[in-house]
Amino acid sequence: MLAERTKHVEYAIRDIVMEAKKLEKEGKRLLYFNIGDPVPYGFSPPEHVMKAFSEAALNPRIKGYAPSKGDPELLKAVAELHRTEEENVFITAGLSEAIDFLYFSLTEKDEYILLEDPAYPLYLTKARVYGKGPLLADYTDEDSVRKAIAGKKVKAICIISPNNPTGRVYDEKQLKAIVNIAGELKVPIFYDGAYDMLSFVPLPDFKKIAKDVPFIYGQSISKNFIFPGARVGWVVFHGEGLDGLKNSFEKLCNQRLSVNTEAQKAAVAAIKGPKGHIEEFKRELLKRRDAMAKIIEENPVLSAEKPNGAFYYWIRFDARMDDWEFVRKLMREEEIVSVPGSAFGSSKKHFRVVYLPTVEQIEEFGRRMERFASRI
Template identity: 30%
Template structure:
């Protein structure tokens, strides 16, 4: 085809990704170990797969109700009460095609062009483009290493003005692996109430916490249930990334607005995936703990090895499955370091700058890959760094 079409400004303004270029380089190079993936390397647990297979065999291959099947929403409401301390009725839940769709629906439902959303920086790489796509303005909230990658409440308050509508938080964090402490969340609650703001709480990694740390849901704090949207995913906890299933819970007026938009985006989340999600929530949770323990084993390995390397330092991740080492003493930018690791060590990592300007000087390393591969990747990186 030779016809050239005029692409929308909305699409043209989306940022290009250096990670895409690095991925292409990795494909062209043989014997590359990837520490890039943001999804579990585990196969979906058998009892969940079996529920999906039975659903297909029984003919559950049609549309579901717009906001989600009743059985699925009831299981989610029960889980939120038991695990998170969140009181949400089934009517206050929308089942979506992953939590990322839920985040987008929430942004479209609540934020008008020109209004502001405060986003964690470094933060999940989809936040800023998502905000910009709806013609809103993203405002970066720095997460500094010296603060354990927690935000400074005073700095947050200085970023708020009359156009600020939403604050996004992500704990445990992608990419830093940090967890927001209860006292930080309580200060955030005070700020949200004082300035009449809504919190988007992205909790996709809630079950992946280590060293006795506890995940605290923002909506469980006093006075916050009516101003927090809680976003959850089955992708990370249950290794169900390909099922494309997630959900959001929150105030009924926002949920109704999101449901109206959901009709015109994906209509409904996949029926088979919703049935599998019920089994995930109601069935044995042994698989969740087994995966968490293996991630913890890998976390300890990657942290130990990074600590032993010259010119590289890394805080021990408290959650998720990412390390976020500081590579600034190598005298390279994040992109340059990622290219260096790929070319000299044949290891793929993600430049920290992909996650915001406060990610410069870092790279993200995923330990959602086999223990043996992580060992080999660390051997290669250490050898390359010592020879530099």
Template identity: 25%
Template sequence: MKISHRIAASRPLATTAMHGRVEAFRNEGMGIIDFSIAISHFPPPAPVLDAVTAAVQEERTMPYTGVAGALDVRRSLCTKLQRENGIDAKAGEIIVTNGAKQALYEALYAMTDPGDSVLIFKPHWPAYVTTCQLLGLTPVLVDLPDQVTPATLGACPRADLVIINNPHNPTGKVYTKQELEAIRDWVEANGSQVIVDESYEHLSFGPAHTSFATLCDWRALGVVTIFSASQSYAMMGWRLGFALAPLEIAEAMQTLQGPITAAASHLAQVATVAAFDCGPQQHMIDEYRERRDTVLRHVREVPWIEMKCPDSGPYLWGDVRALTHDTEAFAEALLAEEGVAIMPGDALGVPGFIRIGYICDDTWTLMEGVRRLVAFGDRMAARR
């Protein structure tokens, strides 16, 4: 039996691997509290459920659509981009995908050749590096500065393509307009193309989100912007996403998507339109802010962890270097001793940190998980 060298040399995506382990433990009856991933306790918006129900009841068959998505769906997403992001786009520049991961894979595949370099700021969403490795690309990892300036960018190596995650997973950073303008000037000077992941565009707790494409000639520069319904609309398992790309890149992405999945399912496309028509879900943002602040108050006096208050997103990013730099071992021991799953910073490019998804389950379960985490860390500190 032969397994290809390219897949044999690859590792499963860290986030999905940990979530799979948690699911396996739960199937065995173990009460695991899962902070390793962010799965909202909210239901999807009612208009989404209504639209999908109506589609099931009113249509005898669920039709195949064009690979990029039904024309009316893509036109609706163009309206969303104009209304919410200030981006003028045409339907041919939109491709509907099975979540942000598919859009990322297809964009990287279409925009690069094996051996090309991809600059990624760390900590990073693990899929960026893993996808680059699968495609034979060279990830170039650079520390994400507190503030992006021409000087910090000037110290970065040139790359064929740059990935920007705004708002940022896991730190919660929301790039300012000035920072994005500095990135624009830098990539233009270097002749780099850009993928901008704006999956968390509606999860800001205050700072305004600016779409990178509004600050440049995105068609000429070669900018692909990725959007997702997963976190903003509590629809993680629905696998809904889309990408905005210059026509040549969008068509190349379609060429790849055709033999892989063809179009996203008809029902997923119906749900995508309904979700993005809903706009920001303020009730979700308000509760996430309250949960964020509650956890931060609880750990404020814990000597071995430092957590900055994130400006966005479903994660808290904790510095535990005062306790250990080996956060993989920390995460394994925490899971074994306390039944709490977290994501070690090693998987996101920065050992000595941990990522906590704080939007799952009820508030009591959230705080019980935090209590167990603190108790575990206190025991570890006492043994040192």
């Protein structure tokens, strides 16, 4: 009865919650380290952003559809932020919708968008639904990238920095290598900047690095402004040769009608208002990251590269089991909810956690992981 493509729709980050809820019904008291949503962990959007949303919600004149391409005030704010023209900007229902638009527009069954391994799971699902499946490469190794693309019809290259799930921030040399390959292939780059204000190290200026290689830059208010429930993001087109893709995005915006009107007013306030919450948020994240780093360093079965941005830890485990068995066993025996590594790519020896919980909760995570390590 169902279309074949429905078999490819997966999202392990939330799928694991369904298993967790069953355990809670059995009396388990779980610690959730799986979903990258700051709000349940006590973080909140900046006050001026919430005020703008509330005022819009109470304004009877802001209750109709917004223009399909986006609220004019928000289009202007994004264009000014990126020093471009409004015609290059599209507002989307979170950056997730832009990812869907990208795959819908570019890929057929024998075509690919190159992804870093590991990659955010939504990209993997879209690659399976709209194309032949994900094409993955280690972006820290140029030879790995060139080997992955050999003989493949690559339509674009995706970069996520700071990265989900690794927290890695790509340096100028690494970004230049990817840009050069995109130039050789004559394909655009999709830069996922969902966490670009949450880098603990200076971010290279990608516009300068890209030079004449066209790229699409994506952002949202979900993580940088701690408002994932608003579902407001945007993409900005830079460079030549993207008119066909822009036209496709415009058609797709038209058919979905519009992004939430009130939430777009909150996004205007986010872009144009003060950004003081960013440094405070990052200070809190660094405390939690360092607490998690100490736990990993002291645990004999765990190892990881310390993240330089976002709020994720990509942890390798040393045990005679695959990632799903590890994650399920950890959930049943120590009541910790995490995400298996294979949800993000090829690794079956990693799992991902967030370090959004309090330092006290992270320390409890450490005690439970220590017990778990002694048994596996």
